[in-house]
Structure formats: structure tokens, C-alpha cells
Amino acid sequence: MSAPARPPRYWYEGQVPWHARLLSELYGGAIALRMRLFRLRLLRRIRIDRPVIVVGNLIAGGSGKTPLAIVLVERLRAAGWNPGIATRGYGRDEAGTPRWVDEATDPALGGDEPVLIARRTGVRVRADADRVAAARALVAAGCDIVVCDDGLQHYRLRRDIEIEVVDGRRRYGNGRLLPAGPLREPAARGDSCDFRVLNVGDDEIEAGFGEWPMRLVADRAQPLAGVRPMALSAFAGKRVHAVAGIGNPERFFDTLRSHDIAVVPHAFADHHRYVAEDLRFGSDLPVLMTEKDAVKCLAFASGRHFSVPVRAELPEAFWVALLDRVAALKPKA
Template identity: 80%
Template sequence: MSRRAKAPAYWFEGPVPWHARMLSKVYAAAIGLRMRLFRARLLRRVKVAVPVVVVGNLIAGGSGKTPLAIVLVERLRAAGWNPGVATRGYGRDDAGTPRWVDADTDPALGGDEPVLVAHRTGAKVRADADRAAAARALIGAGCDIVVCDDGLQHYRLRRDIEIEVIDGRRRYGNGRLLPAGPLREPVERGGSVDFRVLNVGDGGTEAGFGEWPMRLLADCALPLPGGRPLPLSVFSGKRVHAVAGIGDPQRFFDTLRAHAIGVVPHAFADHHRYVADDLAFGSDLPVLMTEKDAVKCRGFATGRHFSVPIRAELPEAFWVALLDRLATLKPKA
């Protein structure tokens, strides 16, 4: 029942095929040329009227960007900002059409991650392949700061703060550029960002010098048809079907196992579009899934299906440093 599109094993260990090494050189030349065109101002960067905070990563696949974007929106709002989220909305139908996304938007139209962000935060979310256009739309809707989700490589939108999210387990793989390795940009690019956040999951990984640790915590399960949340401890000592269509499904399975839950794993491709048959596992065990998967399964979910929200937790010193930096950018009242 697993339909996971796995990253090549050689991204992380073992010899790299010659054709991947050759294509990686072509890719490196292309991104190098693009950066030179931006530096020469032959490609134009767009500056908008409010601060822009970009959350992104250097590797292909998930690293924890969306949980960080969610808690970032929450902390900005608590600090008196009115944040909006600009996102491409990866994998959505008619991706060339800009769209406002809310909690009730069909994920096929709005993208699974934008719908999740809208559902969790209630913030204005604009999906647009052109992040600069998305930022302008958010400003027109009253937002006074833009959070750009997965926009580290979208250089057209000028940014004030860059946050790189690093997977604490996979890091940069073999250190090679696509397709020989997982890197979208050279490792050295991380040296120019403002904050480097290391996703340590639920613990067990140590942050290095200049890195801020981010823990991803799960403590409850939400019935998809609606109803009161259940503590994850309800499932301790029991077997469940665990569904994850994210960049690193193993991290979700490990999170459940850390709660003494017996996991029957079902890994799907990142951004997989579910149909009811995908969850027909042949037994009546409870089905626990990530929030990103849950937004695509609500239409056919039953009382056996649960979403497991993930909460990102960072040191308070990180928020002090970030908000102090933003305070210098906030217009005077």
C-alpha cells in the first residue's frame, strides 16, 4: 500500500552515477548564471512596502518549514504584527492562477501546505508562483509583514530576513547539487542567511554552533470527522496504521513510536493526493496521519481516522533575537 517516491539512496551514501554527476554540473552552471544576473541587476528584484521573512531550506524535500512557518505567524501576531503568508502552493491544480487560500479551500486548488497553514493560523494566505505578486496582494489585504513559505530560492522577492531550516538527521546528504545530491543550492549558501534552525524532531540531535534547535512535539490526536482531541497516550501500547505523505515519513513514524505506539507504517509520496482506497488497509485499526495528509482526507474520513498536530518549539532567545531584528524594520506609528 506504500506509494512513496523515495529520494535516491546515493543522495545520502554510496557512489553517485556518472549521469547524475554530469547533470549536476549543468544545474550548477544554471543557478550560477541566475545569481550573476541578479547581482548584475539584469534580473530585477522586487522590494515591497513591508518586511519580508523567508523560511526555506537548501535540500529538496521536507525539513520542517511548515511547522516553523505556523509558529512564526503565531508569534508575530502575538507581538502586534498582522502577518500574511506568501506561498507557491506546490502541486496544486492550475498553479499559474493566483488564489486566496483558507481552511476550507480544496487542497487540490490551494495546495496541502497552504490549506494547513490557513487552518492552523487563520492568517491570510496567498498562493502564487510569483511570490512578489503574492506579497503585494497580502499588503493590499492589510498585512504589515509577509512570511514567505519555502521561498529561499525565489530571489525575485527582496527579503529582509532569511531563515534556513535544516533536517537534523539528513542535513545536506552527500553535499552535492541536484540531481547528484539533494541540494538546491551549494552548502555555502547557508552562511549568508540570518538564522539557521535545526529540526531536531522530538530530541536526540544536538544543534551546532550558530544553529537554533527546533523540537517538533506531538501530544494529541484529532478525529477527522470532528470532536474532542484525544491525548496520544490513548494509543500507547496499541497498534495503529500510520500514514505520512511528507518529505521524511520516518520522522512521523518515529514520533508515534516515541509514545509507545505500535506503528504499521504507510509512507506515501510527498504531496500525495489521497482517495478512499488509499486508506483501505484491511483491518479496523485506528489510522493516525500527519496534518498535511489530513487536510486531503477529510471528505472520506471516518471515526477511525485521526490527525496528529505537530507543534514547533524553539528557544525563547530565538524569538527575542528575531523580534528585535524586526522591531528595527517596523514603521513608526
């Protein structure tokens, strides 16, 4: 079941309509049946000949998966691995056609998040609705470990490590399954994951027991029509148009406000496909947007348009624990 373009308010507060509760019960029954078929091995889980790490979440919408996948790839490479990214490439044209994605790929064909990952990391990125086929293609291309950006619910590909990413502010919303709430699976599913990462953003949120805090740090602004980045603090005390087509646009707006930037907010649906008209706001204020939005606006960007990249920071103890687990998966010489 797919999520609506913008989450209903009742996912997080207020009364849930009766028809949404009914559909949620039917959806929950379908999930339970599917899991039972996997447990009975009537549906197969397929193991590829390399370790697989899945970075995902339980709710529909963003939680910080992609920034974590990016830094995970960087850490794996620093530890001597040659990682590749397997992804569905949500919202791309020709979604049924497998595709290699690089920094020059049209986001309409490769998906906004895969193109962003390719631009930031330079690793092999394979977009394919069939995660098993994507993982096999990466292995054939020389990757010795596969990272799935999203995919907790894609059980056909057997995985070695699961990382659940949770939005620290919204958590699991009202705790209901789609479409009555934001959950793709029951919240208890997260207990079976190997690591739970809490995206605390710039909020004063404390991670609970068994949760690893992740902070998304933004301190630069990259001109879309230029080369040299500038400090985000250069916009302090100024008004800007802020553009966000992500799962939780308010998180981006609050990040800018935390730098004393006066925000004129423009929220679009997650994975929105921009046209030049979308960025014409009737004034010549600077336009700041997320990296995910920026990759779709390069063709018509001007000197007023900037992306604000974020980097994920986690405790060093998290990386020690994770990389120890990964090292144990390396084949014996």
C-alpha cells in the same frame, strides 16, 4: 529542477550514478549564472512596501518549514503585527492561477501546506507562483508583514530576514546538487541566512554553533470525523496504521514509536493526493496521519482516522533575537 517523488537512496548513501553527477554539474552552472545576473542587476530584485521574512531550506523535500512558519505567524501576531503568508502552493491544480486560500479551500486547488497553514492560523494566505505578486496582494489586503513559506531560491522578491531550516538527521545528505544530491543550492548558501534553525525532532541531536534547535512536539490526536482531540498517549501499547506523505516519513513514524505506539508504516510520496482506496489497509486498526495528509483525507475519513498535529518549540532567546530584528523593520511613525 524539480525533485523526484521519493528521494533516491544515493542522496544520502551509496554511489551516485554518472548521469546524475553530470546533470548536477549543469544545474550548478545554471545556478551560478543566475546568481551572477542578480549581482549584476541584470535580473531585478523587487522590494515591496512591507517587511518580508522567508522561511525555507536548501534541500528538496521537507525539513520542518511549515511548523516553523505557523509558530512564527503566531509570535508575530502576539507582537502586534498583522502577518500574511505567501506561498507557491506546491502540487496544486491550476498552479499558474493565483488564489486566496482558507480552511475551506480544496487542497487540490490551494495546496496541502497552504490549507494547513490557513486552518491553523486563520491569517490571509496567498498561493501564487509569483511571490512578488503574492506579497503585493497580501499588503493590499491589509497585512503589514509578509512571511514566505519556502522561497529561499525565489530571489526576485527582496527579503529582510532569511531563516534556513535544516533537518537535523539528514542535514545536506551527500552534499551534492540536484539531481545527484538533495541540494537546491550549494550548502554554503545557508551561511548568508540570518538564522539557521535545526529541526531536532525527537532525536538526541545537538545544534551546532550558530544553529537554533527546534523540536516538533506531538501529544494530541485529532479525530478527522469528530471534534474533541484526545491524548496521543491513548494509543500507547496499541497497533496503528501510520500514514505519512511528507519529505521524511520516517520522522513521523519515529515520533509515534516514541510514544510506545506500535506502528504499521505506510509511506507515500511528498504531497501525495489521497483517494479513499489509499487508506484501506485490510484491518480495522486506527489510522494516524500527519496534519498535512489529513487535510486531503477529510472527505472520506471515518471514526478510525486521526491527524497528529505538531507544534514547533524553539528557545525563547531565538524569539527575542528574531523579534528584535523584526521590530527594527517597523516604519517610523
